[in-house]
Amino acid sequence: MKNKYKKWFPYFLLTPALLYYVLFWIRPVLRAFFESMTDYDGSFSLMFFSKVINESMFTAALRNSLLFALISVMLQFTVAFMMALLLNKKFKGSNLLLFVALIPMAVPPAAVAILWKTGFSTFGWINNLLITLNLIKEPILWMTAKGYNALLFLILIDTWTVLPSVMIILLAGLQNLNKEYEEAGLIFGASRFQIIKDIIMPILKPTIITAVILRMIAAMQVWMISVMMFGYGRVPFLVERIAYYTDMVPMLKESYKMSLTYSVVVTTIVMISVMIYLRVNKKKEKEVRI
Amino acid sequence: MKKLLATILILSLVLTMAVGCTSDKVEETKSLKVTSGLWSRPEEQQFIREEILPGFEEEFNVKVELEVIDNIEKVMEAQKASDEWTTDVVMTHSGTMPLYIANEYVQPLDSVKDSLDITFMDAFESATTQDGKTYYLPISADVxxxxxxxxxxxxxxxxxxxxxxxxxxxxxxxxxxxxxxxxxxxxxxxxxxxxxxxxxxxxxxxxxxxxxxxxxxxxxxxxxxxxxxxxxxxxxxxxxxxxxxxxxxxxxxxxxxxxxxxxxxxxxxxxxxxxxxxxxxxxxxxxxxAGAWGVGITAGTNNKDVAEEFIKYLARPEVLYEVAAGTGGFIPPVNEVIAQLGEEPKDIIMKKGLDTLENGVVSGVPASExxxxxxxxxxxxxxxxxxxxxxxxxxxxxxxxxxxxxxxxxx
Amino acid sequence: MISKNLIVRTTFYLFIATMLIAILIPVFFFVSTSVYSEYEVYDFPRKFLPRTSFDLEIEWENDQYNLSVFDEANNEYELLIQSNDMDRFRLYLKRSLSIQLNNEEIENDFSLSKKGEPIYLTYKKDLFYNYKTFFSITNNAGKSVVNSVMAAGWTIIISLFFGSLAGYSIARYKFAGKSQLSLTLLVVRMFPGVAIAIPMLVYLIKMNLDNTMIGLAIVYSVGNIALTAWITSSIFTGINIELEEASYIFGASKLQTFRKITLPLAFPGFIACSMYAFLAAWNDSITALILSNNNPTLSLVIYKAIGSSSAIQLSAAGAVILILPALVFTFIIKNYINQLWGEVKL
Known part of the structure; x- marks a missing residue:
């Protein structure tokens, strides 16, 4: 009897969460899948997937979303990791520094838009600061950035907001890192860098993977900051296209199905990316449980 | 361990609080909810609440709640889809009126329009009507x-x-x-x-x-x-x-x-x-x-008669004049009121706007086409x-x- | 040896300095914007600190007063408004310069210029004018704070409960379909909410969860359960299983072990998750607008008051009001993330 119970126990723990999804989330999602795979009259058809892929802005949106995710996750992970290691040292004033580091996370999205829109406008506070400090003579026209410059611009703004949220996951993970491992490394003559690379990172792997995956999923769905800074269609992203069909041209015959088909496409792309990342990591994984 | 106990205690406190005060489904007798995209500036909101609404509230013994929000479309969509209508009167811009009419967020108000003794400008005819029925009364025009x-x-x-x-x-x-x-x-x-x-x-x-x-x-x-x-x-x-x-x-x-x-x-x-x-x-x-803001009655309102009275009240020439003069920058597209405003324009914006509306080559926004x-x-x-x-x-x-x-x- | 140490320390301090500057400068300007008068928002170049007063020049000419303000950048007075209507001046001083005076005061002060010479006045600016304006057009800010706290509280409870159960099972057990199921959990974060937001909320309205804080929390928790599951799973994985095994050897039950050993060690992870949950609930206004318009949260109240206004200084003030409690929350829990609350390290 006990054995049988034991086998089902993990599923038992997972069930509440899955039930929750079924109750509160799954219905509109199933509907979205249905709508994306049918024609207007309800018959099976993949024409909307074809419409999505052949859209003039699809390639640009896909490229931007993937590039944004790639660059921003690498950048944010590296900096957040350094910050977490730093704050983990628990020196004098480190908890106050932690508080400051967390502030950007608490800023609501609308405020972020105001902050950076007023900052980067021609007579905004960034140019104001640079001119007052005599670093530039004439205001820089930040907002006329196009193409890859615009993408980088958005990545930087996103990083400012998102860095603390990546950092706290890594910091929480570092709390269980046994100090003895580090000390052992130092005794055996390892450099600081080697200790990080060969001791800390492997032990921290689950946390790192979690932080990267969560960030990857969010980064591929970034859209609002592009619309707030530049407007629709100027720097397209996948989810920005969804917002376009839902909010900007809702009365077109195809809008409803297009927005849902795009949603399905995005979910698929994100899922595949995450699976690729996990597979790559599994290959490199060695059991480092001491 | 002690810390854990403390945390659990605090959480249970919050829980009791929550259970104690869940869902105040407010039930009021004779109240009207107006959801508007117009009057977004604080001064304008204040003016309407303090100078315009009390007149209506006293005369009809109704409490009016005015809320001004940006994307009313989503609110309307949710009310229509769930059939829970909390908004009674809605004010939207001529560009989005076709969407509201097509999605059945608003109902015809020909009876209200016919009962009024004023003439609206034609420029907004196509935006406010469909299939011969009038859905909105334009109360504010802009050029x-x-x-x-x-x-x-x-x-x-x-x-x-x-x-x-x-x-x-x-x-x-x-x-x-x-x-x-x-x-x-x-x-x-x-x-x-x-x-x-x-x-x-x-x-x-x-x-x-x-x-x-x-x-x-x-x-x-x-x-x-x-x-x-x-x-x-x-x-x-x-x-x-x-x-x-x-x-x-x-x-x-x-x-x-x-x-x-x-x-x-x-x-x-x-x-x-x-x-x-x-x-x-x-x-x-x-x-x-020229664009216009119009006032309409939501399709599923429970206060239809009060809503109709409110619209009739807003359409009174003297009220329209007050609103125009007090909020500044909007012109009621009602010929009688335009004549009155033109005599002593409150400020230069109004003056030039009126000038354009009366003497210029003006086109409305034919979004319904x-x-x-x-x-x-x-x-x-x-x-x-x-x-x-x-x-x-x-x-x-x-x-x-x-x-x-x-x-x-x-x- | 010394020079290596010096390099390390310098890098250390440089890193900290960059962090502080990069975070605090934008925050400073944002808070400054929230106390700007309308005039200051568009002034360029402006001083580092917000103004506390304005230097005005009043001149009587052609039966009107000419009001000019001193522009430091060009070292001259700039003409702003001409009128002889005291009411007009009162409103102008209030709305553009955040100077609050009544008609008599203005009349008395200005009329000195009728003698023929321009007069110079310095008026104090009301630094909190934007905040006062906000409170004057809202009347249920207090209740909305309580609502926000409740919504956030429920979100934390729901996310942590459902999520940590799932997280523990993934971390500690081997079972068929484990990796597939743990990926499935994440799907809720992969499906963009934009297109399904309304249908999802309509279901909730039909379940009679509209205008309840728990209804809001249910929506906010959908994504947060997945997040909590993954974060807690990685944290639980990091807790040495031998510690738990040692505890069993000493006769403790599974539950006791969980309570006394696993949970305290996992605490920083739980705190990180509750931070996400809190902010998701605290900062949302769109879901609240659709689901609980008649029982608003603070975020919704602010959105309705000044969200659609084009006055940036007002929006900034509203945002500051919204951020402050969130900062208080962050300040309280920061110690728990960094395990500065006690010696549970082994």
Whole structure:
């Protein structure tokens, strides 16, 4: 009897969460899948997937979303990791520094838009600061950035907001890192860098993977900051296209199905990316449980 | 362990609190909820709440709740889909009225309209009605006006009078300034916002209909703008804005032709710094697109009779006059009230707006004739982007092709 | 040896300095914007600190007063408004310069210029004018704070409960379909909410969860359960299983072990998750607008008051009001993330 119970126990723990999804989330999602795979009259058809892929802005949106995710996750992970290691040292004033580091996370999205829109406008506070400090003579026209410059611009703004949220996951993970491992490394003559690379990172792997995956999923769905800074269609992203069909041209015959088909496409792309990342990591994984 | 216990205690406290005060489904006798996209400025909200609503509340013994929000569409969509209607009266702009009517967010109010003794301007007929039924009463109209920083005046072409400009003079003026000071014209070009209204006004002045891409009037308009682009008169940062307020107030721009509400905002921030005028004129007159805010009754309201009384109250000439005078920048499109306002215009914005409405070449926003007005705007955005990328030049073939795109969207 | 140490320390301090500057400068300007008068928002170049007063020049000419303000950048007075209507001046001083005076005061002060010479006045600016304006157009701010706290509290409870159960099972057990199921959990974060927001909320309205804080929390928790599951799973994985095994050897039950050993060690992870949950609930206004319009949260109240206004200084003030409690929350829990609350390290 006990054995049988034991086998089902993990599923038992997972069930509440899955039930929750079924109750509160799954219905509109199933509907979205249905709508994306049918024609207007309800018959099976993949024409909307074809419409999505052949859209003039699809390639640009896909490229931007993937590039944004790639660059921003690498950048944010590296900096957040350094910050977490730093704050983990628990020196004098480190908890106050932690508080400051967390502030950007608490800023609501609308405020972020105001902050950076007023900052980067021609007579905004960034140019104001640079001119007052005599670093530039004439205001820089930040907002006329196009193409890859615009993408980088958005990545930087996103990083400012998102860095603390990546950092706290890594910091929480570092709390269980046994100090003895580090000390052992130092005794055996390892450099600081080697200790990080060969001791800390492997032990921290689950946390790192979690932080990267969560960030990857969010980064591929970034859209609002592009619309707030530049407007629709100027720097397209996948989810920005969804917002376009839902909010900007809702009365077109195809809008409803297009927005849902795009949603399905995005979910698929994100899922595949995450699976690729996990597979790559599994290959490199060695059991480092001491 | 102690800490854990403490945390659990705190959580249970919160829980009890929560259980104790869940869901106050407010039930009030005789109350009216008005959801509006109009009156977004705090002064305006305050004015309406303190000066206009009490009159109605006293006369009819009703409590009115006014909320002003930006994207009412989502709120309406949710109310319609769930059949839980909390809003009774809704105020939306003429551009989105077709959406509301098509999605059945509002119900016909012909009985209210027929009971009134006033005449509305025709410009908004197509936006407020469908299939012979009236869904909205337009209570506030707006036009496009010219505003210039005083610093720009020395650059006016010889003989030009800023209060009576032609579009040619406007163009030369902009280019004069550009040659001396750099680009100083704000022409907000944020996608799917108001680019088509600005160029549409110019087109009207040259005899075109609205919206058109390749009519002779519009060709003149594109040519005019193209020359300004070629001579670097228009600010590139215009692409990032949906109104000229920031550029004008910071003096990045000195000149713009835009919706009278932002113009009023700019003007009142420092009246001595600016000159406001009616739209420049072309051979056919001063052209401007006119929009309107209308008031309607939601389809599923539980307070239909109170809502009807509210609309009738708002439509009283003296109330319309009060609202117009007190909020500034809006003109009731009711001929009787226009006459009254024209006698003693409260301020220059109203004066110039009235002037344009009465004497100019005005077109409403015919959103109901197109499947999706956002898509129409997109076509104009495409033309602007092409014009900018080609240094002001636009090929006739290109314009013809875009006209076809536009016509595809007609119902 | 010394020079290596010096390099390390310098890099250390440089890193900290960059962090502080990069975070605090934008925050400073944002808070400054919230106390700007309308005039200051567009003034350029402006001083580092917000103004506390304005230097005005009043001149009587052609039966009107000319009011000019001193522009430091150009070292001259700039004409702003001409009128002889005291009411007009009162409103202008209030709305553009955040100077609050009544008609008599203005009349008395200005009329001195009728003698013929321009007069110079310095008026104090009301630094909190934007905040006062906000409170004057809202009347249920207090209740909305309580609502926000409740919504956030429920979100934390729901996310942590459902999520940590799932997280523990993934971390500690091997079972068929484990990797597939743990990926499935994440799907809720992969499906963009934009297109399905309304249908999802309509279901909730039909379940009679509209205008309840728990209804809001249910929506906010959908994504947060997945997040909590993954974060707690990685944290639980990091807790040495031998510690738990040692505890069993000493006769403790599974539950006791969980309570006394596993949970305290996992605490920082739980705190990180509750931070996400809190902010998701605290900062949302769109879901609240659709689901609980008649029982608003603070975020919704602020959105309705000044969200659609084009006055940036007002929006900034509203945002500051919204951020402050969130900062208080962050300040309280920061110690728990960094395990500065006790010696549970082994």
């Amino acid at each position: 496009y006006l010219l505003i210039a920083n005083q610093k720009a005046l020395p650059y006016l072409p010889d003989g030009a009078d800023v209060t009576k400009l032609t579009w040619e003079e406007y163009k030369d003026w902009a280019i004069n300034i550009a040659d001396a000071e750099g680009a100083k014209v704000s022409f907000p070009l944020m996608p799917i916002k108001a680019s088509q209204y600005q160029v549409g006004g110019i087109g009207l002045s040259y005899g075109s209909e609205f919206p058109m891409i390749n009519s002779p009037g519009m060709l003149s308009a594109w040519e005019l703008l193209g020359e300004m682009v070629k001579n670097n008169a228009i600010l590139e940062t215009s692409f990032n804005y949906d109104n000229p307020v920031e550029q004008m107030k910071s003096e990045e721009a000195w000149l713009t032709f835009y919706h009278m509400v932002p113009v009023g905002d700019i003007y009142s921030s420092a009246p001595a710094k600016y000159v406001v005028a009616a739209a420049p004129a072309g051979p056919n007159g001063n052209g401007s697109i 197109y499947t999706d007005w956002g898509a129409v705007k997109s076509v104009f955005d495409t033309v602007f982007q092409e014009m900018w990328d080609n240094d002001g030049e636009l090929a006739k073939d290109f314009l013809d092709a875009q006209q076809k795109e536009l016509e595809k969207l007609e119902k």
